[in-house]
Amino acid sequence: MAGKVLSLLPPFLLAAAGLCGLLLLCVPTRDVREPPALKYGIVLDAGSSHTSMFIYKWPADKENDTGIVGQHSSCDVRGGGISSYADNPSGAGQSLVECLDQALQDVPRERHAGTPLYLGATAGMRLLNLTSPEASAEVLTAVTRTLTQYPFDFRGARILSGQDEGVFGWVTANYLLENFIKYGWAGRWYRPRKGTLGAMDLGGASTQITFETASPAEDPADEVQLRLYGQQYRVYTHSFLCYGRDQVLKRLLASVLQTHSAHPCWPRGYSRQVLLRDVYGSPCTAALRPQAFDSSSRVSLAGSSNPALCRGLVQGLFNFSACPFSRCSFNGIFQPPVAGDFLAFSAFFYTVDFLSSVMGLPVATLQQLEAAVVTVCNQTWSELQARAPGEVAHLPSYCAGAMFVQQLLSTGYGFDERAFSRVTFQKKAGDTAVGWALGYMLNLTNMIPADPPGLRKGTDFNSWVVLLLLFAALLLAALVLLARQARSAKSPSAI
Ligand SMILES: *[C@@H]1O[C@H](CO)[C@@H](O)[C@H](O)[C@H]1NC(C)=O
Numbered sequence: 001m002a003g004k005v006l007s008l009l010p011p012f013l014l015a016a017a018g019l020c021g022l023l024l025l026c027v028p029t030r031d032v033r034e035p036p037a038l039k040y041g042i043v044l045d046a047g048s049s050h051t052s053m054f055i056y057k058w059p060a061d062k063e064n065d066t067g068i069v070g071q072h073s074s075c076d077v078r079g080g081g082i083s084s085y086a087d088n089p090s091g092a093g094q095s096l097v098e099c100l101d102q103a104l105q106d107v108p109r110e111r112h113a114g115t116p117l118y119l120g121a122t123a124g125m126r127l128l129n130l131t132s133p134e135a136s137a138e139v140l141t142a143v144t145r146t147l148t149q150y151p152f153d154f155r156g157a158r159i160l161s162g163q164d165e166g167v168f169g170w171v172t173a174n175y176l177l178e179n180f181i182k183y184g185w186a187g188r189w190y191r192p193r194k195g196t197l198g199a200m201d202l203g204g205a206s207t208q209i210t211f212e213t214a215s216p217a218e219d220p221a222d223e224v225q226l227r228l229y230g231q232q233y234r235v236y237t238h239s240f241l242c243y244g245r246d247q248v249l250k251r252l253l254a255s256v257l258q259t260h261s262a263h264p265c266w267p268r269g270y271s272r273q274v275l276l277r278d279v280y281g282s283p284c285t286a287a288l289r290p291q292a293f294d295s296s297s298r299v300s301l302a303g304s305s306n307p308a309l310c311r312g313l314v315q316g317l318f319n320f321s322a323c324p325f326s327r328c329s330f331n332g333i334f335q336p337p338v339a340g341d342f343l344a345f346s347a348f349f350y351t352v353d354f355l356s357s358v359m360g361l362p363v364a365t366l367q368q369l370e371a372a373v374v375t376v377c378n379q380t381w382s383e384l385q386a387r388a389p390g391e392v393a394h395l396p397s398y399c400a401g402a403m404f405v406q407q408l409l410s411t412g413y414g415f416d417e418r419a420f421s422r423v424t425f426q427k428k429a430g431d432t433a434v435g436w437a438l439g440y441m442l443n444l445t446n447m448i449p450a451d452p453p454g455l456r457k458g459t460d461f462n463s464w465v466v467l468l469l470l471f472a473a474l475l476l477a478a479l480v481l482l483a484r485q486a487r488s489a490k491s492p493s494a495i
């Protein structure tokens with residue numbers, strides 16, 4: 001009897017070992033299902049007209065993966081852009097306090113010290129640095145003083161170049177749409193076949209166009225080579241300073257003031273006092289500035305709702321007369337032919353969205369866009385107000401903005417109907433705003449590696465499967481042994 005029990009012991013032990021192994025293998029998968037610890041990063045996008053704060057988050061264990069950094073929350077700083085505090089730099093720092101206090105709430109306290117904080121300033125500060133380098137340095141010093149008072153890991157306040165701004169917008173768009181690399185169902189990374197998407201950004205003071213191109217760059221200043229996830233990308237990018245929406249409006253105003261006539265892009269029935277300092281204070285209107293003028297004086301100006309004259313005025317912003325390269329966009333700037341799909345965000349989106357959502361006009365083709373612009377520019381002030389009662393502040397300038405967008409895309413960048421049909425106007429991908437801010441953070445935190453992420457997960461998963469099969473085989477063998485012994489123990493009398 002004791003011998004029989006003893007002979008059953010080895011298969012029992014074997015079965016127990018197999019079962020333990022299986023259980024141990026399955027325990028970690030239960031852990032994975034729990035929400036992983038999150039990391040956070042904060043970027044302050046200090047634009048020319050206003051500053052936005054974006055808080056991003058990602059799973060702590062997936063730092064160098066893709067498509068997993070998303071927007072946690074955001075905050076719009078009240079008041080103007082930091083460049084508007086040139087006469088009162090400390091006000092620039094103070095203006096950020098409300099949003100930074102919100103960040104203290106949005107990011108869990110135990111993560112504060114490990115959360116990188118960046119401030120990037122764009123064309124508004126580029127312009128201020130042109131007119132007054134001292135003032136721009138003082139503004140940056142003031143915001144730095146404020147930012148270092150918070151418990152975050154402050155990594156600096158900088159003015160981005162136009163090239164950085166364009167490239168990081170392109171990186172953001174393609175990262176969010178998983179065009180660089182994608183994590184497949186089989187536990188492996190692969191490169192999607194669809195290729196990358198061009199990016200078009202329209203800010204307050206500059207506009208950027210960025211796209212991957214096979215054409216050789218005739219001007220090295222407009223080409224950037226990037227190595228992301230083991231793939232080399234040749235990217236064309238150009239930033240046009242003074243071609244942002246607000247600066248364009250100022251330049252049009254300055255042109256109108258030269259002739260002292262009505263503003264053809266403003267609606268008939270609308271008029272306002274224009275402060276000359278507002279128009280001529282910008283370096284973008286320097287060429288149109290009279291020799292002598294009283295900067296604090298005001299000029300009364302009325303609108304005339306004249307689409308044809310407005311188009312002529314906007315065309316005056318583009319100079320097609322000289323091109324030192326085989327082909328140019330405008331102002332003698334090299335540009336290869338636009339190719340592939342494009343995402344147009346920020347003020348491109350707001351402008352086209354106004355035409356379609358508020359005005360109810362179709363904008364699917366260039367021809368429709370042109371007709372929509374003419375319709376908006378032909379509205380009187382009371383007609384416009386009746387259409388969009390909630391938007392009074394920007395309403396008088398939608399005609400000029402839309403005329404500019406249409407001219408920039410068609411005659412400026414050279415989109416024809418076919419190319420235009422591949423342009424999408426969108427401000428977000430999922431919950432995340434499209435702009436340069438996310439790409440900037442991904443780059444500065446080294447979250448986009450130059451080499452492919454490898455098969456780290458794949459091998460993990462494979463070895464897990466191998467172990468699982470091994471322990472299952474062990475368990476099966478033990479059970480077979482047990483069954484055989486049990487049978488031989490039952491039938492000793494038969495022998
Ligand atoms: C991500 O990459 C950086 C350098 O590229 C490295 O220092 C860091 O350890 C990596 N993080 C993870 C979680 O692999």
Ligand SMILES: *[C@@H]1O[C@H](CO)[C@@H](O)[C@H](O)[C@H]1NC(C)=O
Pocket residue numbers: 129133136137140158159
């Ligand atoms: C201001 O412009 C000068 C000249 O282009 C440049 O060297 C400097 O770095 C700029 N200042 C900042 C804060 O970026």
Ligand SMILES: *[C@@H]1O[C@H](CO)[C@@H](O)[C@H](O)[C@H]1NC(C)=O
Pocket residue numbers: 319320321322332
């Ligand atoms: C256009 O550019 C050319 C060459 O740079 C310049 O000579 C000309 O004055 C410009 N025209 C206008 C209207 O600005």
Ligand SMILES: *[C@@H]1O[C@H](CO)[C@@H](O)[C@H](O)[C@H]1NC(C)=O
Pocket residue numbers: 307374375378
């Ligand atoms: C502008 O609107 C008027 C009616 O308000 C219309 O008669 C005219 O044809 C329109 N002009 C254009 C260019 O659409």
Ligand SMILES: *[C@@H]1O[C@H](CO)[C@@H](O)[C@H](O)[C@H]1NC(C)=O
Pocket residue numbers: 164167168226443444
């Ligand atoms: C990203 O950061 C690295 C340094 O970490 C820099 O060399 C590289 O030029 C940056 N990429 C872009 C597109 O600016």
